Amino acid sequence: MKPNFWLYCILFSLLLSSCITNKDVVYLQEKGTIASDSLQIRELSKPYRVQVNDILYINVKALDEELVNIFNPVSQENTNQNQGGNSGLYFNGFTVDMHGDIKFPILGKLQVLGYTVQEIEAKVKEELLKQYFKETAQIFVTVKMAGLRYSTVGEISAGVHTLFQDRVNIIDAIANAGDIKVTGDRTDVLVIRQYPDGQKIHHIDLTDITAMKSPYYYIQPNDIIMVKPLKRKALGAGETASQTITTVASIFSVLVSTYFLVKNL
Template sequence: MKKIIVFAIIASLFASCIPNKDLVYLQNKGTNSSAIEVTQEASKPYRVQTNDIITISIKALDQKLVDMFNPSESGSTETSQQGLYFKGFTVDDHGNIRIPVLGELNVLGFTLDEIRQKVEKQLLDEYFKAEANIFVTVKLAGLRYTINGEIGSPGTNVLYQDRATIMEAIANSGDITITGNRKEVQIIRKFPHGFETHSIDLTDAKSMNSPYFYIQPNDYIIVKPLKQKSWGTGTTGVQTVATIVSALSLVTTAILLSKNL
């Protein structure tokens, strides 16, 4: 009986404990080198899609001449998501935005730099001369993403950066819990033809070469649970032993009580 109990404890330890290799990010798997080679091909300029929010700022030597092209300002430097939503330009279902005075401008599929060039060209062609020194800035109104599953703080977050990796998004959301599956983080991404789903192994350093390592606006990230969570025996050796000991104590107590009846 003692051998059976010891065997059960050892088997449970091996089966339920989460190994360290499943918790460490960006490991050099299959190589002894400490260097990580990262290609830049995965980080391509983002092309604007429907429902994106972009901000456009137009400046000139005489700022009063271009104030009519800028959204009305309230005098504050509010950079909250709510402020950007109301002051920014939302890309409609046809891929257009409406700029004061300039009217509708199609931006679907264009990079931010291409949109800047389009706005500058229209301003110089229709309203100003080169001597006005028109200066246009086009930015995304933050990288908005939603993350759910085994994460410290699930929900929708915004990173006010031009570029951000999935590692930054996860860190900004409280990190993956100990029962989260870092080897199969799921990303649902919107494309002009629809949604695509892709999985990325964040325990492997090669994931930095993935086109999904850099997040895009409106990405939906899902962190699946490990099997150990559903087993409920604990995530560490101490927790597992405590669970087994508690179970054995209950069984022993039940047997002793039944004998006394």
């Protein structure tokens, strides 16, 4: 009975350590890190500041529509038609160059690096009034990011994605990419973020509800979301108990066959 006993112990241990549980795959769990009588979390989201290679959509309106056509290379109609691929904005939008400038009609180069879209709106309006329009023109300037572009790699559907929203949290971004695979490690998702001085890697535990308080819960343009595999996958274990039993049984069968083959030689 001893060999069988130890075999059962080994099998049971493998099942406990190899199976992927609910704790591995459920998002935003309450892990005792906040008061149990309240699940209200204060989200941290700072205004995004424009960086090099960002593409801006800028629209100018005034009482005389003909006067503002030169400032609007991308019409609202073309913008709506290109929401699937963002190609119109790529060719006709305003790209922030390596010096942090955009080339704007009539006004020439405008420094926008490190500005929020609200600050760019105010700056463009100020320059238009100074160089081209009068106060009576009643101009109105709208500045938006030309889609929030991000990438996903690892244990998630890999690809480059664009969402036409001002704010996108990491859960929305992952859902848009098709969700993390069962074998993905949700406890340590990497967010690779671009900064003026280079890129930095940040970590966020998406199985903990306090992730909503993280400064990386809301993604930014050009973020890379990287999902590592669980150690169970790296070890080749199954995703479920039945898969693990099948794997162990197969290994055991091979070992037994090898043992008797060698013994009979």
